[in-house]
Every structure is written in C-alpha cells, then in structure tokens.
Amino acid sequence: MMKEEELLKSHISKHNLKVTKERSLVLRVFLDSEPHITAEELYRKMKNDGSSIGLATIYRTLNLFCESGLAEQRQFGDGQARYELVYNVKHHDHLICKQCSRIIEFENQEIEALQEKVAKKNNFKIFSHKLELYGICGNCSEKNDQ
Amino acid sequence: MMKEEELLKSHISKHNLKVTKERSLVLRVFLDSEPHITAEELYRKMKNDGSSIGLATIYRTLNLFCESGLAEQRQFGDGQARYELVYNVKHHDHLICKQCSRIIEFENQEIEALQEKVAKKNNFKIFSHKLELYGICGNCSEKNDQ
DNA sequence: ATGATTATGATAATGAGTTGCAATTCCCTT
DNA sequence: AAGGGAATTGCAACTCATTATCATAATCAT
Numbered sequence: 001m002m003k004e005e006e007l008l009k010s011h012i013s014k015h016n017l018k019v020t021k022e023r024s025l026v027l028r029v030f031l032d033s034e035p036h037i038t039a040e041e042l043y044r045k046m047k048n049d050g051s052s053i054g055l056a057t058i059y060r061t062l063n064l065f066c067e068s069g070l071a072e073q074r075q076f077g078d079g080q081a082r083y084e085l086v087y088n089v090k091h092h093d094h095l096i097c098k099q100c101s102r103i104i105e106f107e108n109q110e111i112e113a114l115q116e117k118v119a120k121k122n123n124f125k126i127f128s129h130k131l132e133l134y135g136i137c138g139n140c141s142e143k144n145d146q
Numbered sequence: 147m148m149k150e151e152e153l154l155k156s157h158i159s160k161h162n163l164k165v166t167k168e169r170s171l172v173l174r175v176f177l178d179s180e181p182h183i184t185a186e187e188l189y190r191k192m193k194n195d196g197s198s199i200g201l202a203t204i205y206r207t208l209n210l211f212c213e214s215g216l217a218e219q220r221q222f223g224d225g226q227a228r229y230e231l232v233y234n235v236k237h238h239d240h241l242i243c244k245q246c247s248r249i250i251e252f253e254n255q256e257i258e259a260l261q262e263k264v265a266k267k268n269n270f271k272i273f274s275h276k277l278e279l280y281g282i283c284g285n286c287s288e289k290n291d292q
Numbered sequence: 293a294t295g296a297t298t299a300t301g302a303t304a305a306t307g308a309g310t311t312g313c314a315a316t317t318c319c320c321t322t
Numbered sequence: 323a324a325g326g327g328a329a330t331t332g333c334a335a336c337t338c339a340t341t342a343t344c345a346t347a348a349t350c351a352t
Contacts, residue, residue, distance in 0.1 A: 018318050018329055039309080054332040059309060075221055079340095080308070095270050106264050114257050115279055122250055123284030124241050130278045133261055138269030164298055164349050185340080200301040205340065225309095226339065 004031060004070060007087055011068030022053055026061040027070075036074065036082040036103055076103070076132065093130075097137035099144075104137065149234055150177060150216060157214035168199055172207040182220065182228040182249055222249070222278065239276075243283035245290075250283065 001009075008027060012019055029046055030037070037045075043058045062083050065071035070087045076096055093111075095104040111131065119126045136144070147155075154173060158165055175192055176183070183191075189204045208229050211217035216233045222242055239257075241250040257277065265272045282290070 016329080020318070020330060022331070052332085056310075056333080057331060060330085075223070077221070095265065095268055097270075098273065104268055104270065106268065108260060108264055111257055111260050111264075114254060114260070115277075118252050118254055118257075119241065119279060119281065122241055122252065123287075124243075124250065124279070124281055125287060126279050126281040127244065128280045130276065130280070131261075132277075133265060133270070133272050133275045135265065135270055135272040135274070141269075141271060162298085166299060166348070168300070198301085202302080202341080203300060206299085 002031075003088055004085075007070055008065070008068050011064075011070075017064075022057055023061055023064070025051065025053070026058060027065070030062075030065070030071070030083070031085065035105075036076070036084055038080045038082055040080065042083075072128075074130070077134070093132065095133045095135070095137070097140055098134055099136055099140040102137050102139070148177075150231075153216055153233055154211070154214050157210075157216075163210075168203055169207055169210070171197065171199070172204060173211070176208075176211070176217070176229070177231065181251075182222070182230055184226045184228050186226065188229075218274075220276070223280075239278065241279045241281070241283070243286055244280055245282055245286040248283050248285070 005024075005027065008023070009019060011017075012023075025046070026042070029049070030042060033042065033045065039055070039058050039062055042062070043053070043055045046053050046058070062071065062073075065083065066073055070085065071083045072086045074082045074084055074094075076082060076094070078101070090107060091112075092105040092107040095106060097103075115126065115129060151170075151173060154169070155165060157163075158169075171192070172188070175195070176188060179188065179191065185201065185204050185208055188208070189199070189201045192199050192204070208217065208219075211229065212219055216231065217229045218232045220228045220230055220240075222228060222240070224247075236253060237258075238251040238253040241252060243249075261272065261275060264270075
C-alpha cells in the first residue's frame with residue numbers, strides 16, 4: 001500500500017469513516033494528475049475514464065484529503081479552488097503566469113526564515129502561508145516581443 | 147481635491163466614463179473605512195448612512211477602483227473579496243489570525259528582494275505578489291492558554 | 293439646453309461549492 | 323456468512339458572492 005493510501009486510511013479509521021471504492025479511486029486518479037487540479041477537472045477526467053462518480057463526491061473527497069493532511073487547497077485567483085498533494089512533498093511556493101496560466105513551483109529557505117522572523121516580531125504563530133508571485137513567464141514574454 | 151479623487155477622475159476621463167455622485171460617495175466612504183473591507187460591508191455601511199445605493203453599483207465601483215490602480219482585491223480565504231487602498235500607500239503583506247480574523251500588516255524589504263531574485267532565476271517578470279501568513283495572533287494565543 | 297452615451301437600481305442569472313435525502317455500501321458483530 | 327447500524331453515494335435543490343440584463347435616470351460634450 002502506498003504511503004498516501006496509508007495516511008488516508010489512518011485518518012479514516014481515526015474518525016470512524018469508511019473506505020469506499022469511490023474514495024480509493026479518487027485518490028488514485030488524484031495522485032496521477034497534474035499537481036494543481038480543480039474539482040471539476042478531476043470530475044471530468046474520471047467521467048472520461050468511465051466512472052459514474054458524482055461531482056459532490058469529488059468535492060467531499062477532496063475536502064477529506066485536506067482534512068487528512070494529504071492535500072491542500074489553493075486559490076490562484078481564477079475563481080476555482082485547486083488541490084495539491086502536500087504529504088511527503090517538499091514545501092514550495094508558486095509563480096503564476098497571468099497570460100498562459102502556467103504555474104512554476106519554487107522553494108526558498110531564506111524567504112521562509114524571514115517569514116518566521118516577521119512572525120516572531122509580531123508575536124504571531126504561523127500555521128501555514130501562501131506566497132504567490134504573479135506576472136509573465138519567459139515563454140510569454142518572448143511571444144509578446146515578437 | 148484629494149490625490150485619490152484625482153487619480154480616479156483621470157482614469158474616468160481617459161476611458162470615456164462619467165463622474166457620478168455614486169462614485170464620489172463610494173470613494174469617500176471607502177477611504178474612510180477599515181483597510182480590508184468587503185463589498186457587502188461597504189454596502190451596509192452606506193445603507194446605514196442613509197444612502198439608497200445598490201449593491202451592484204458597489205461591486206461595479208470597487209472594480210473601477212481596481213482598474214484605476216486605486217485599490218486591489220484580496221482573497222483571505224473566507225469566500226469574500228476584500229478591497230484595499232494601494233494608491234499612495236506603501237506596499238505591505240499580511241498576517242492573518244485564523245481564530246479572531248485580525249489582519250496585521252507588515253513590510254519586509256529583504257523578502258521583496260528575494261522574490262525578485264527568484265523571479266529572475268525563473269526568467270519571470272513579477273507584476274504583483276501575495277504573501278499571507280496564516281496562524282494565531284498573540285492575543286488569541288494568550289486566551290487559549292488561560 | 294439637448295441628445296448621445298454611460299450609469300444606476302432592481303432583479304434575474306451565473307457558477308463554485310454545499311446540503312438534504314433516499315437508496316446503497318461498508319464493516320462490525322454475531 | 324448474514325444482519326444491521328452507521329456512513330456514503332448520486333442526484334437535485336440550495337447557498338452565497340458576484341455579474342449580467344434592462345428599463346430608467348444622470349452626465350457631459352456640443
């Protein structure tokens with residue numbers, strides 16, 4: 001059994017929930033998808049694969065993933081929540097291209113350290129953070145100049 | 147005339163729009179409000195003051211403020227957009243208390259510089275960014291420990 | 293002042309996400 | 323292995339923030 005599956009099952013048994021084929025299938029497809037998928041995209045992907053799963057179940061299951069610590073929800077400003085695997089994955093932040101919607105991940109330990117410093121100065125305990133840089137990626141810049 | 151009013155009027159005339167009493171009034175109330183107000187809050191505030199303005203106009207006007215560079219829209223994860231004056235205001239980021247919803251503003255030049263460095267390394271041109279630190283503020287921490 | 297054009301308020305529509313419910317599935321107990 | 327209480331599902335109805343529609347009203351260049 002995969003680590004991700006184990007985490008989910010541990011959360012499930014801890015909360016008197018049940019393992020269902022739907023949950024197992026959503027997990028499998030989620031792990032096999034691009035790293036910032038929306039509920040709708042996941043729904044369509046599964047429909048295309050012949051599944052008869054309902055959209056509400058996708059939402060419920062993605063929320064379950066978040067509660068179990070497997071995934072996190074992100075808002076990149078296009079009005080739909082995106083879900084990202086965070087379990088057993090190194091923390092990172094995002095560069096988001098306003099033109100082509102490409103999402104580039106990056107990590108920067110110096111920035112993280114400075115955030116902690118800011119928090120301490122403000123007597124604040126950080127649980128999570130969001131750093132998003134919006135702009136134009138190299139690809140699009142070139143295209144625009146042509 | 148205030149700087150903010152001038153900016154708005156300049157945007158208005160540049161785009162063949164019109165100065166209306168509603169727009170002037172919304173601007174006045176917006177400038178006089180807490181710095182992270184929602185459309186609904188602004189609407190109720192103006193209703194309480196005896197205005198008969200419609201909610202749609204509030205939304206339209208706040209969007210106009212954003213287009214003119216006077217304000218920016220922010221999403222702090224509670225499902226409602228918040229609007230913040232950014233014209234003639236020093237850039238800053240936010241600490242958000244998950245318990246009492248208090249928002250603390252901070253600025254950190256070192257972090258900004260590191261962001262630029264990350265962008266350059268990824269061949270990316272930054273237009274704007276969002277840095278939000280979520281957690282528990284000092285006040286709430288104390289209360290919780292009692 | 294007039295007329296073309298834009299703005300407004302009320303209301304309907306949209307779209308992402310949630311919820312209620314009857315039917316189904318899971319899984320603990322025997 | 324079967325029974326039964328509890329959780330889950332799909333569907334449809336609902337919420338809630340925001341936007342679009344449209345008839346009427348206000349603005350402003352001439």
